[in-house]
Amino acid sequence: MPSDTAGTQPALAALPLPEYDTLTQDQTRGATCVWDGTQLTGETAVDLGPRRDEDDVAWFPRACRPCAQRRAMDALILHSSVCEQCVDDHNRCPEGSTLVRAVREARR
Template identity: 85%
Template sequence: MPSDTAGTQPALAVLPLPELGSLTQDQARGATCVWDGTRLTGETAVDLGPRRDDDGVWFPRACRPCAQGQAMDALIQHSGACEQCVDDHNRCPEGSTLVRAVREARR
């Protein structure tokens, strides 16, 4: 998880994304979901936070079902391997961020 996104970015900015080069132009510019290609509107899009690559900054977006599923998958994967999260996810910065990501995706 990128440490520079935890404080100022949405929690969803920590989710891993497909490689930029594998996305269509619409996915790369946020017109469609980065995961399933669903057409997005201002009401249906979930902002995944700015991402940096060799060519600069891009602004991926997703549909709510994909964002929530990816956030939940990341939380399950992390918490299954994190001793702190087994006891209390509030003691783990990554676990807490992923819990926030799940909540942000629901909004």
């Protein structure tokens, strides 16, 4: 059974993001929220894990907590609506467990 404390970074890194080429430089370097452009600080930012664009260039998206939580919950609801295992017990589904961890991490 997955642990609540199991790597939250991979959980948040599983969230789908906007297309790289639609983002501002501040969004790709993590200075502003990747979804709504809110200015971020070390205290307000949620690290979404390093990513790579189509040219294999590293970028470092971050989000504000409200956006991260909303996007994690949306992804969990979407996944759970089509996953029989998640209906019974999300702990038996690796993707469901990862998304539950992402929701919890975004709340902290």
